[in-house]
Amino acid sequence: MDEKKEVRFDTTESFDVLTQAVRALVNRFPGLGSGEKIAFATLRDSGGMALYPGDGAVIEEERRSVTGRVRQVCRYPFAVLIRGGGMNEESRAAAKERLDMLGRWLQGQSVTVDGRTYAPERYPALTGGRRFLDFSIQAPAYLYERDEHQTETWAAALAARYENIYQK
Numbered sequence: 001m002d003e004k005k006e007v008r009f010d011t012t013e014s015f016d017v018l019t020q021a022v023r024a025l026v027n028r029f030p031g032l033g034s035g036e037k038i039a040f041a042t043l044r045d046s047g048g049m050a051l052y053p054g055d056g057a058v059i060e061e062e063r064r065s066v067t068g069r070v071r072q073v074c075r076y077p078f079a080v081l082i083r084g085g086g087m088n089e090e091s092r093a094a095a096k097e098r099l100d101m102l103g104r105w106l107q108g109q110s111v112t113v114d115g116r117t118y119a120p121e122r123y124p125a126l127t128g129g130r131r132f133l134d135f136s137i138q139a140p141a142y143l144y145e146r147d148e149h150q151t152e153t154w155a156a157a158l159a160a161r162y163e164n165i166y167q168k
Helices: 014-026 089-106
Strands: 045-053 058-064 069-084 111-113 116-118 130-146 152-167
Touching: 014 045, 014 069, 014 089, 014 130, 014 152, 069 089, 069 130, 089 111, 089 130, 089 152
Parallel strands: none
Antiparallel strands: 045 069, 058 069, 069 152, 111 116, 130 152
């Protein structure tokens, strides 16, 4: 008989800490144009890029010691979306490639933008016994929606894994 594993969430202030750190990190992506920013949970009807966090950080692993030390490995899911109107085959391919490139860059792979190669950066420091472990692409970029005005939204599902150590 299969037992369903209970899904547990990191209910500490980690969600806010991770959201701020991920926002700062994606806005350092070398594939952004001059002055371009990835907005937070706000995507204009006319277009742009935005980061949308998932519902919460899932605890994948937890170990407790007899001294009260707790070590968790958690997964923080999020998506980055690109919206544009009047997209043609070339602009669709460019939107998909840009999102996939962001995912590769977050995973620590070097990316080439306008003929220049950018090495991955170190992940930003987190507060209170937390640190990023890695990032992963949960789903390559895909067409999320097309509205009645033919405005398209492309999305990439991503996740950050982090360690959370605290004393209980």
